[in-house]
Amino acid sequence: MKRLLLSTILATGFIGTAQAAETTKCGSVSIAEMNWASAGVAAYVDKFILEAGYGCDVDVVTGDTMPTFTSMNEKGEPDLAPEMWVNTVQKPLADAVREGRLIKAAAILKDGGVEGWWIPKFVADAHPDIKTVDDALKHPELFPAPEDPSKAAVYNCPAGWACQITTGNIFKALKAGEKGFSLVDSGSAAALDGSIANAFEKKAGWLGYYWAPTPILGKYDMVKLSMPVAFDRAEWDRCTSVADCADPKVNDYPVTDVSTVVTKKFAEKAGIAMDYVKQRQWDNETIGKVLGWMSENQADNEEAAEYFLKTYPDIWSKWVAPDVAEKIKAEL
Template sequence: MQGTVHGVLAVLMVLLATQASLAQAEFTVLDEAQDASSPASSPAPASPADPASPPPICGTKPINIARMGWSSAAIMAEIHARVLAKAFDCKVQVVPGDLATTGSSMGSTGQPAVAPEMWVTRISDVWNGAVKAQMVRPAATTYTEQVFEGWYVPSYVAATHPDVVSGVALQTVLPEIAGGQKVQLISCPVDWGCNIINQNLVHSLKIDELVDIVAPANRFAMDSLIAEAVSKREPFLLYYWQPNAVLAQFNFAQIDLGPYDEDAFKCLAQSNCADPQPSSFGPESVMIALAEWVFTDAPKVAAYFTRASLPTSEMSALLMALNAPGASVETVADQFVAERADIWSAWTGQGGE
């Protein structure tokens, strides 16, 4: 009997201990729930999102600048790379390029981002396709002038016979400046299209009997003829284009060939032009081309390029500097950035320095 009582008491003690444990567990759960609902233990409300930081001035994509194979375009690429780094702290890479390949790449991938000297009429199909696809667009003209070819006369001739700069006066002036002898017209090589234009211009101005057209064998011979004639201070006319070191090295005055007439000029460019009529050389579209993303991703950089047109006379001076002993495209660009803030600071929109 006594054993039975002890057994019952043992069972009761176990039950009481179990209930106490369950009660403690319940209180613990309630306490945790209360703690979770109390203001002191509630997580801090989410703070409003920080305002988005402004996009970087140089955008979020690489700014690659195409350096074409001819000197003026190479100089412009190096100049823009330096100015963007100096004025905007942009990381810029100069990459090799050419008209067709660069135009196609910009139109399909948006790289390179910049082509500083894009002769768009030379690759019109590629260019027009890229513009239509909204992958590229012009920011500004590369040069402030759009007519790059013309006839010139040495300044020492123009100083004594100022009427020579008028094409319509050549019939009267040419016999005077050469003592009745024929005046040399240094044209371009015979296999260049400009040689046909020059021949037809001579016919249109009715000076066939007054000039002797000289078609040099190549560009080197052309420049040598010009230098030799200048050194002897001979009276002569010449065809040339700009920008070019020759026009900066020697002092020439441009001859006014009259207004540009599109139909007349088309005829001048044909070897069988039946009735040549005077016209100045036609304009050509030379653009600073930007990938479309530059306008949206780096608008300040895009704005820079919309202001970055350069006078052809300034580029001619840079090309002349490139001919100096030891000069390179890079050293010419360095010198321009160091000395010509009067020009490039206007491109940045920051005024003169």
């Protein structure tokens, strides 16, 4: 009887240990590596933490907003999109969440995706009266055009980008042309970045559209100017975002909800790893610094993720339980 009781206790112990171990593992997981820097870094941060902290077997797959969303919604794969810019899929995502196919986890960018008109901080410091876009437009002499420094310029997005349309309409509504400015189409993302780098190299003024988080704003210290009005969604849909709108009104840019999206299948199998996905957030300043380091060191997404984990343990350790944090630190 004693031997039977002992064997029963041991068996129960083994089963309990196995079940406990099982709850800390989430099996095979596929993560979308979107084709922009902040999302790519986030994918590898998730890969490292899910593997080292929770025993997941992670496969990183190539992704982009619409193809990834469509595949997750229709096929249930990949399991996880770390950085989904919700405004681009707002209605179908809301439907998928309501119908139980997808789940919105943490807003990975706690301050959202930010768009607007920016100037270099050295210009803002030298001219503390410039705090708004209207203030900047009073000083065309500070923002020379690239082809003719005697004229002023506002830099726009490359052709084909949605922000080229919105910035063009806001430029027109502000009557910036009447205030001595021309709207400069940058031609490409590299050219837009190059114009900022050139301005800092020459300590020259620069005024134009940009967004965060991005490597260029992590590398160069820029100040976002406020618009004279708040964001108006109805006006945005009516005209601001419409090409060749005849009567644009002054409008601000929206702050975009940037969240992690997972499939129902992942949420069900992930166990306590889902707690991490619900907690994981960072701010634009932090990820901007990581992207700036990434650019300066010509690092890839995986290297930048490791840099973040080594440099900012005070941030990511709050996303996980203390024992999980120790496992992750041991792997770094």
